[in-house]
Amino acid sequence: MATHIVVLLASFLSFSSRVVGNDLVPRGPTVCSHCPALPGVTVTYDAEPAGYIDCLYSDDYSQCVYFPSDGAVDPYDSTPNCPAYCCAVGYTFGPGAIGCVPSCPAGQYSHNGGCATCPVNTFSAAGATQCTSCPGTSTSSPGSSTCQVHCSAGQHISGNSCAICAAGSYSGADATSCSSCPANTFSSAGASSCTACSGTSTSNPGSASCTQHCAAGQFVSNNACTDCPSGTYSGADATSCSSCPANTFSGPKASSCTACAGSSTSDAGSSSCTQHCAAGQFIDGNSCTTCRAGSFSGADATSCSSCPANTFSATGASSCSACPGSSTSNPGSASCIQHCAAGQFIDGSSCTNCEAGSFSGADATSCTPCSANTFSGVGASSCTTCPNGATSDPGSSSCTQHCAAGQFISGNSCTTCRAGSYSGAGAISCSPCPANTFSAAGASSCSACPRSSTSNPGSSSCTQHCAAGNYISGNSCVSCVAGTYAPADSTSCQDCPEDTYSAAGAAMCTSCDAGFGCERRSGPAQCKPKPPRGCPAGQSLYGHTCYDCPRDTSGAGGFAKCVPCGRGMHSSPGSSTCTPKPVPSHRSNPRAAQEIVSCPLDHVLCPVMAGSASFECVDTRNSLESCGGCVGGSPSTGQDCSTIKNADAVRCTNGRCVVMKCRENFAISAEGDSCVTSLRGHRRRH
Numbered sequence: 312m313a314t315h316i317v318v319l320l321a322s323f324l325s326f327s328s329r330v331v332g333n334d335l336v337p338r339g340p341t342v343c344s345h346c347p348a349l350p351g352v353t354v355t356y357d358a359e360p361a362g363y364i365d366c367l368y369s370d371d372y373s374q375c376v377y378f379p380s381d382g383a384v385d386p387y388d389s390t391p392n393c394p395a396y397c398c399a400v401g402y403t404f405g406p407g408a409i410g411c412v413p414s415c416p417a418g419q420y421s422h423n424g425g426c427a428t429c430p431v432n433t434f435s436a437a438g439a440t441q442c443t444s445c446p447g448t449s450t451s452s453p454g455s456s457t458c459q460v461h462c463s464a465g466q467h468i469s470g471n472s473c474a475i476c477a478a479g480s481y482s483g484a485d486a487t488s489c490s491s492c493p494a495n496t497f498s499s500a501g502a503s504s505c506t507a508c509s510g511t512s513t514s515n516p517g518s519a520s521c522t523q524h525c526a527a528g529q530f531v532s533n534n535a536c537t538d539c540p541s542g543t544y545s546g547a548d549a550t551s552c553s554s555c556p557a558n559t560f561s562g563p564k565a566s567s568c569t570a571c572a573g574s575s576t577s578d579a580g581s582s583s584c585t586q587h588c589a590a591g592q593f594i595d596g597n598s599c600t601t602c603r604a605g606s607f608s609g610a611d612a613t614s615c616s617s618c619p620a621n622t623f624s625a626t627g628a629s630s631c632s633a634c635p636g637s638s639t640s641n642p643g644s645a646s647c648i649q650h651c652a653a654g655q656f657i658d659g660s661s662c663t664n665c666e667a668g669s670f671s672g673a674d675a676t677s678c679t680p681c682s683a684n685t686f687s688g689v690g691a692s693s694c695t696t697c698p699n700g701a702t703s704d705p706g707s708s709s710c711t712q713h714c715a716a717g718q719f720i721s722g723n724s725c726t727t728c729r730a731g732s733y734s735g736a737g738a739i740s741c742s743p744c745p746a747n748t749f750s751a752a753g754a755s756s757c758s759a760c761p762r763s764s765t766s767n768p769g770s771s772s773c774t775q776h777c778a779a780g781n782y783i784s785g786n787s788c789v790s791c792v793a794g795t796y797a798p799a800d801s802t803s804c805q806d807c808p809e810d811t812y813s814a815a816g817a818a819m820c821t822s823c824d825a826g827f828g829c830e831r832r833s834g835p836a837q838c839k840p841k842p843p844r845g846c847p848a849g850q851s852l853y854g855h856t857c858y859d860c861p862r863d864t865s866g867a868g869g870f871a872k873c874v875p876c877g878r879g880m881h882s883s884p885g886s887s888t889c890t891p892k893p894v895p896s897h898r899s900n901p902r903a904a905q906e907i908v909s910c911p912l913d914h915v916l917c918p919v920m921a922g923s924a925s926f927e928c929v930d931t932r933n934s935l936e937s938c939g940g941c942v943g944g945s946p947s948t949g950q951d952c953s954t955i956k957n958a959d960a961v962r963c964t965n966g967r968c969v970v971m972k973c974r975e976n977f978a979i980s981a982e983g984d985s986c987v988t989s990l991r992g993h994r995r996r997h
Contacts, residue, residue: 779818
């Protein structure tokens with residue numbers, strides 16, 4: 312079939328016409344409009360039939376599709392939609408299906424049927440119908456087919472943008488990739504160059520930091536090496552120093568700790584060791600030296616101290632020993648020199664007393680026997696001559712004494728017998744007088760007691776005895792007068808009690824008959840009738856007489872006592888009951904208050920001060936200033952405990968002042984109510 316350049320309407324959806332042989336057999340409407348001629352397209356029409364053109368169209372489309380004469384696709388086949396490859400060489404199907412347009416090279420674009428150059432910072436591929444703006448920071452020259460991305464140092468081109476170089480790498484400007492930092496250098500992210508590691512630090516290639524290397528005895532601190540202080544140590548490349556353990560030490564910049572020598576010790580983290588030495592030694596540098604004899608030391612001493620006078624020590628002593636007995640020594644002595652007093656002798660390292668019958672002087676090595684007619688006791692410094700009438704053999708401890716009657720041998724002398732004893736000549740002791748006898752001092756015998764007197768064994772006198780109703784007067788008995796009495800051996804006569812009587816020489820008193828009484832009378836005729844038994848209401852019995860109860864009290868009669876009225880109550884003298892009373896103001900009428908006010912039980916109405924008209928109720932059992940009664944009134948029956956002289960602490964207890972503490976040099980009296988001079992303080996003052 313002959314080649315046709317066919318103009319088609321844009322759509323092939325509904326109808327088509329097809330040539331069979333050289334004939335056009337329409338399939339649907341055959342009315343076609345002529346398509347305009349475009350550059351590069353030659354429009355020819357099929358000669359058969361005349362006036363017809365080959366076309367495809369639809370009601371909805373009026374757009375024509377052109378098929379170029381060179382390389383056109385057969386318009387009668389079944390693939391009419393071929394705009395991408397239906398134009399002639401050097402042309403391409405234009406935008407909007409307007410026909411074939413020139414196909415422009417890269418860097419240009421189709422424009423008004425021709426090719427135009429892409430402006431600066433734009434680009435295009437071959438056959439482009441328009442130019443594209445360069446993305447991001449990329450740029451281009453006019454007529455460019457691509458854009459060039461520009462990146463700062465420390466970045467690299469990644470597609471159409473810039474990416475920051477990672478730590479451990481670097482780049483220059485417009486780099487397409489980042490380079491790794493070489494060994495012993497480092498960089499942070501976005502670096503334009505790598506930094507050399509400082510000092511002794513190192514790094515592997517591509518490192519973001521350097522590793523500091525420090526020698527043993529140092530530690531890494533802020534990328535530098537710092538020396539370990541004394542008392543610590545470290546190994547190589549340490550980040551900190553470790554404390555030396557107990558009983559070791561180190562100086563500065565130590566790689567290890569040294570064990571303490573000998574008996575020295577240390578606490579953890581020590582720069583030195585402390586030497587320890589036992590008692591009896593002293594610290595000598597790093598060792599212990601034993602103290603010499605005559606000196607001593609305590610534990611951990613730095614030197615030995617000399618023993619004081621009259622003490623001594625052996626080598627390595629922790630203390631000095633006192634010289635025994637009477638031995639002495641100079642300061643710093645290793646031994647003592649024995650000294651013995653007179654009457655002793657040196658016995659090795661001690662002193663031994665001379666035996667009785669011998670004597671010695673000071674520091675003697677032996678004792679000398681006493682001569683004849685002399686004697687000595689144990690430890691004598693000399694011998695004593697026997698008293699008159701006494702004799703002794705050489706080396707005697709005593710003399711043989713000859714004593715008269717009424718004396719006894721006492722040691723080497725004669726001693727007079729005490730009263731109540733006696734002795735014969737040459738006696739070695741005195742004998743007590745037997746019962747009912749007596750003696751004076753120096754008696755050779757005892758005398759019998761006079762009539763009616765007696766004595767116990769060993770008595771120096773006799774005791775007079777008198778019968779009941781008599782009393783002893785010197786060495787005789789005197790009869791008691793009427794109205795008195797005396798038991799046996801009394802030294803005086805006693806008055807008969809009330810309501811009793813006695814005759815002369817009475818041993819006891821006789822009571823009056825029932826209902827009668829008397830006051831120590833001499834006979835029954837003196838007994839008088841007693842008052843009625845008990846008292847009427849409003850009175851109280853005192854002795855044998857009934858008396859009216861005082862004001863502000865009441866009495867029930869019989870043998871009952873008068874009772875104070877309660878608070879707010881009062882009574883007249885001789886009352887059996889109390890009645891309520893108004894209480895006037897103490898200040899407005901103090902005298903009336905004294906007359907009317909009744910204090911609570913166990914309280915007493917006292918004047919506020921001496922000479923004052925005001926009164927107050929006082930607990931005189933416990934009041935410090937009115938203890939035991941009122942003070943300053945009339946009568947004044949109490950005591951102001953606070954005025955006790957030389958007392959530091961007092962109190963009132965049950966109406967009595969009690970001293971708790973006295974001032975210095977004073978002591979509490981035996982009664983406990985005053986301070987007396989302390990004998991101890993008195994001696995200190997003198």
